[in-house]
Amino acid sequence: MTVIVLAATGVWNPFPAMWDWVDRSEPISEPDVVWQQRIGGTPKSVTIAGDTVVVEQRTRVEARSLATGTQLWERKADWAAVAGGDRDAVVAVGKLLVKGYELLDPTTGVVRRRDDQAVAVWTYRNLLLDARCVQATDCTLSAWEPRGTKPLWTAFLPGVHSGVLADNPELLGTRRLAASRIDSGVAGPEAVPPLLGFPVDGRVHVLDTATGRVLRDLEPGREERLAVVGGRLLRITAASRDGNCSFVVSAVDPATGHEVWRRAGVNLRTADYAGCVQREDPQGARSVLVGVAPDGREAVIDGYDGRLLLVGADGEKLLAVDDRYALVRSADKRSILGHELSVDRTRWTRPAASKSGAALTPYAALIAEEKPSRLIAVDPRTGRELVALRTSANALAVGPNGMIIGEGREIGYVRWGAGTSVGHPSEEGSAPKPNPGGSYAPPSDQGTCGPKRELCDDGG
Template sequence: MAKGTTGGPCVKCLVAFVATVIIVLAATNVWNPFPTVWDWVGRNQPLSEPDVVWQQRIGGTPKTVTITDTAVVVEERLAVEARSLASGVQLWRKKVDWAAVAGGGDSAVVAIGHLLVKGYEVLDPSSGAVRRRDDQAVAVWTYRNALLDVRCAGPRDCLLSAWAPRGTKPLWTTPLPGIGFVLFADNPELLGARPLTTRQVAVHAGGPELMPPLLGFPIDGRVHVVDTALGRTVQELQPDQHQRISVVGGRVLRTVATSEDGTCYFTVEAHDPANGQRVWRKAGVNLRTANGAGCVQRENPAGSQNVIVGVSPERRELVIDAYDGRTLWTGAEGEPLLAVDDRYALARGADGGSLKGYELGVRAQRWNRPVQPDANAALARYAAVVVERKPDRIIALDPRTGRELIRLNSSAKVLALGPGGMVIGEGREIGYVRFGAVPEQPGIPRPGPDGTAPVPGDTGPAPGDGGPGPDDAGPDGQPCDGPKEPSCPTRNGAPER
């Protein structure tokens, strides 16, 4: 007798029937058990050891995470939500296609919008309340001291406007001849420096940066340079086939790459945007803007707001002040640069088992600590982050002294850093950890009585050695108005004129 022909029930038929009913109910949104089942399968596991202050499962995989004074703003693929920095409790959630944070501290706001739909809204990060609406802008850029938007009356008739993060009237407006089809939504790429970081730490983990003194807009094969202090376009440039134009540190950089003798030869020149005059020139420095045959340059140089990273003819890595061309740091032979910002640099020692911290403009290293040979590092405004594998470990350091702020056993990614702690995440789980005391570890100097790790022979930055002085800090305590720093913002967050 064949199987299934007995008088008993057909188990396979019953299972198929139940599965069909469940699929129909889920497809018609009547009842969907799959998220609940997935939550049960992937139930919460601690993100780190020691445990985080709080841990929450969010609605989707985070794209960006930003810490404000009281909230953690999480951008997902189809939504944005804010959670309490103290407890992780959800404060609000909205369905949107993109979101970006402008401002900092208690002046922060969240800009949100939808793809292919003009306009955006500016929200309070703690309450989600709408502070300002716009129904015409097609692109938005967010900075710590400003928010930029652009609106177009026609394909070649656009206006770029700057706003204080919580302002209700534009600080300035300047025309642009179109914006190109590649510019849309939030923070489209401009011709600046690309961050040098690691994939285990989010690119903008430190939050929005200060608005640069100059911005380079790529429009129809030309570069339009906007002075953000004056609020107007100061140059319109046409690069030739061998040139790459970048706008970094208040200068217009022209990188020329020519192919001869089977290799690429590079020359970098910096020009003053006000008069077009050349300010400095370096021959033989490779900014890694070309990465293929024919020396075609397709990449922005690596660096930060006011510095760029290059390789000397002797194959030593360099950090160069984009404003005046000074070499702020030169790596030793076999010493690769891992991370850089406007104040500090992190490099792996030539032995492969150490991490060195440098202050730009200071010749001697600030600190040196042992790390695993495959460790990576990043700089994110409030801390230097070291990520190790086998075993998985995340270590946050004071970038100037090397003092440990926190050490976690975790395989999570570092999503955001604030003045008091950081957000880590894995999948849909995110958690917050506070910076604090850590146990002594063999080979790591114990912090001194003032809370800083001792550095042999270090007496602090002398005048003119690159260390910021008390008069070189803006309202948020960050350095500004130095030879490689942007102009200090005013107290209301608007750039100085």
């Protein structure tokens, strides 16, 4: 009894190994993660920002070392969002219903910039936008480099919805395909699109993110929904005819107002089946759209020029897409097929259960399987496994060298190369080559620039 009391009070610990065992959580995966930590609450979002892991919780945000999982700092905050890339990341934090935000250094938590007037913030890999409103119909939008101290440009908008909106209010773009056990923000912040669509009082303001110029200000028709995708303004019409919804999609160059492409009969899944009312953004990612042809086959459409980048076979199901790759479940529901959108053939095939989910990130394609529960990361071009885990945890964030997984309050980091199996997929090409530091090389810059480099400043 004396020994137990002394140990509990910290005076003396005669069995340190025993107490370490009692305090240790069960491993959340097999093979084991590099590190595993219990945080204060269930995370709302997790983002890898350079050498740190930023964890947003309900009333606070914290940063941990990517190498060890050790907590670096913690702040009270109702919302948090990461802007910037590996070398210039910042963490925007704020309080609900309170104007303003602070930008924190992800490693130290030190305030790099403070604002006390903004009502909304949008975070991207290469830009941060904020909005200030003198009145509900008098707002100014400013663009900043992630660690910049002066705005790159400012623009007038007649409102940004209403009230104080915190981080990343919805704009008129695409909505990603969802997957069970893979967080919707697993890929981290993306590069800002060339154009953004701001919905204000039933109208849409199309803004050029390079200059801040508002190119279009228009009101959708009664049967229309507007979206801004791949540098184009899409006008999606859904009309009820003979008991069915009839769809027409046309793309307009906002700078000139001229129509550049049109497709009829393609369902972008924007409509409510009761009366063909369009309540949703089209499905897709970055500069591509996901459509369903009248014969039920799914297709990937280039938002910029309307080209069909991929048309699935009868019975195939699209699981994930970006502007480089697509992951498709085979018609017999026994395999996942990897496609490169610039190549007109299947790149790789791997066995998969019928209810497997998938997602694409700049560094890896993720596959979540059930019965047994597994998380698998593969190179999206070759299908070669980067990591294969037996776990019921969720994939929370992906970085260049590994990913964060989590279950409840437990999070852990796994590096690429842990528990991989060779020869599982039928693949074309070689395995991803390691960097000098031992990590796998990320895909080419096409993922940032888009298939035609339309997202890059040089346009070359």
